Amino acid sequence: MGQVMRQHWLPACMSEEVAEPDGAPVRARLLGVDLVVFRDSLGRIGVLDERCPHRGASLAFGRNEECGLRCLYHGWKFGVDGAIQEMASEPEGSRMGAVKARAYPVQEAGGFVWVWMGGVDAVRPFEAPPWAPTPTTRTSIVKIHAACNWAQVLEGSIDSAHSSSLHSTNMPTAEVEGSTATETAWLRPSNDKAPKLEVEATDYGFHYAALRRPIRNPETHVYVRTTVFIAPFTVLIPPNDQYNLAQMLVPIDDVNCMFYWIAWHPTRGISQEAWRRFCAAEVGPDLDTDFRKLRNLANGYQQDRAAMRAGDFTGIKGIPAQDMAMWESMGPIADRSADHLGASDVAIIQFRRQMVAAAKSAAAGGPVIGTSSTARRTDLASYEGLVEKTADWRVFTTRRTAEAHAAE
Template identity: 80%
Template structure:
């Protein structure tokens, strides 16, 4: 990959074409659980822009530029009370729509009273506060995410900061081949002695670490299948794991029998991203506490207050070599931290010109080609990828299972297939 194309793929700040693509989609600013009525404001950063998120006395959510329009002090430290966020510096108070409802330092006839804070359209769904950062006169209707087909869908969320560019994190999410090695301790094959499926860990009916990959481009992004030999009936059946990429930053990854899985890899700026891992199911699901414990992503234990990791590059992800000698493949606790150790050690922005891609990298190649082409299309004034999709996100699903060799994996990306699984 040429350096210029690598920049097109990775950079999102300012007028970068990839950032312009992101701004034509609703972006998750934070989880809904982070903002309480009259509670502490939350700092968020998206595409290099610093924001503050708060919920007012009536439960309405506001997303404003972090800096007060008066003198630039941070509103993250403000008082959230009586239906407004008050700056500590001079007492200016802002409603969720950016209107200044009190300006104690100015006389009643001050021309300053015509000012407003920069406010962004918001929407709550699927456990998140979403924000529109594109043109104010071009707000797209909000589309329900794949993991929230119904208001009562059971949703649990892991949130974790990644100290690297969003694209290399997303490439990890669509890389089905790596789980057979990197996550082999957490996702053992059914033939491993003593292996048992639990609420959080699940068995894989194949020991094939070299899947055959097939991909298909769609108008929402692409989907692909990793096809492996199953342990049972390998002559007549195949083990299939399908992954769905919903441009520009969402991935539906193969589920287990207890819950479905989705990831969002959301750019904070050029060299940081927020990793969200969602476990969901219409009826079964997994509790929030169990999900975060399994992922070793418990706030206050595994994560700091700003969602940065206790296990990080500076301390070697607390890798335990004794545990490795005892049989743990990585010696790193938790699937997300195992992934982070791979992503972050590539550098803030990976040098893709040095890659040597093989047959297991079909999805990686497709992602790079598609998103670089999408960035160039936006530069020409064409619509952003994913904004003209003919399929709703809630009609898409990933798949995991053993099927006959004659089966077409493409049919398992439909809502009908997901409904059949739920019924079973």
């Protein structure tokens, strides 16, 4: 699976974490590799191996100054390309000048710093993520560390059925036309907890629809929520009337991943502060400075049983923490052989089959999933809304058609 991941651009961190030129470098860890991210004096982004190639000290403690990152141990200074600019501890003309720090190709888009961790002679052209169709798109991001394997987190993202139970307090039923966002909840026009699922494979992954019986006009209409899986780790989940939603489940190593939840819209959207407050994912009240949860497995996610007796379904504050309680309670890597999959798990079955086949293909030197797709990422879209029963949900699987239908 590492070979699959290394054929895709990976998010190393949010752009806001390295917003200031010459600011403090930021640690990142991807696919078991420790990295350091920094923005130099000219605003250029550099991503290097965290360990200084001289003696292995961490460059995360380094001085970011005058277009380079200087190791504190002996004063060696590296540019964004990894080349040595100065070696305070070595005589002029030293043969050590040929040493370089491992530097990775970098792009910046959609609120993220992206890094290429595959071969330097096989860098794929960078493609903007689905939530960055224009430079002016409003984007807000939640970032949370998850103490478990990335795939079991992703299986939660593509599981439309669980929201009717796990998130029922935050997504209550109401007589509305579609998913309606308030400051504290998303109102939904259906109380159907057993949706009918239909899935279709694509050259970028797959998309599927969860079809529910609506409160209004159930004889003639159906409540549709479509989800898009873009291999290997991106999911477009159903939007609401104020903003679109995407998630990335990025492997840190085998038993840790980073969960990113993006709210975006070409014009409306939600502010960064309001989005993190809604998700109960603010640094300080909810997360430490490394984006690790203060409500976690060790303290039972501070589950409030009194609140449950009063009507709160989970007693856990925030949609992400509710999800984390389910994902992390499975263990660092879930034992899938113990699962009993049913009709609500169609997307889970599709994901497992597709990614096992993808890993086998990569191991055999074959094509890598998602690298030859004809679809532009910014043209893909998830969808939610009431439609006539005769309508085909596949009609609403591009951004253009989904936005057009929502405007009707």
